[in-house]
Amino acid sequence: MKLILTSEVTGLGAPGDIVEVKNGYGRNYLLPRGFAILWTRGGERQIVSMKKAREAREIRDLGTAQEVAGRLKSLKVSLKTKAGQGGRLFGSVTTGDIAEAVKAAGGPELDRRRIEIPNAIKSVGSHRVSVKLHPEVSAALDVEVIGA
Structure with missing residues (x-):
């Protein structure tokens, strides 16, 4: 087909x-x-x-993508969400939430479709997500989820 x-x-x-x-x-x-x-x-x-x-x-070229990856690596991203007892979230953190948190933390504006969450984020704590910036460049991003 x-x-x-x-x-x-x-x-x-x-x-x-x-x-x-x-x-x-x-x-x-x-x-x-x-x-x-x-x-x-x-x-x-x-x-x-x-x-x-x-x-x-898309990010224009490989050099720009590597620069953005360096900025993301040094960025501290924290996200406040509602959580119950034991640190369990009501719902889960989405790629859109992460994109907004990165922008709020002073990072570059990211397309939510480029963010990949390996396991659903359903608890408070530190979580690692990857961002596919360019076909050859992928950046790891640490997201700190704080219960409110």
Whole structure:
């Protein structure tokens, strides 16, 4: 099945990429969730606009990405959320929450889709998340979750 990706899919591609996937994966996962659209000649015109939008959001080059990674490494990010007894959170910390906390701490503005949380953050304490800044640069970020 030939598809055009509309959002980034880890291990498959970025928005605007034309990919060939198995029928079940495309029909049952990518299409219903809006991660892709069926490939058509008219759809190729949409690729141009998607790539322009992606270029505007992406960090321009490798040097800039490494500079941002250095800034993130030295940044202290703390996040206040409601917590119950024993330090368990009501809900969990999302990538959007982390992006806002980084910006509030004086860090760069990050796209929430570039932040990867390996395990759901559901307790107070220090947690490590990774930020994919560039295809070749990934930065580790320590987030301190404080119960309120």
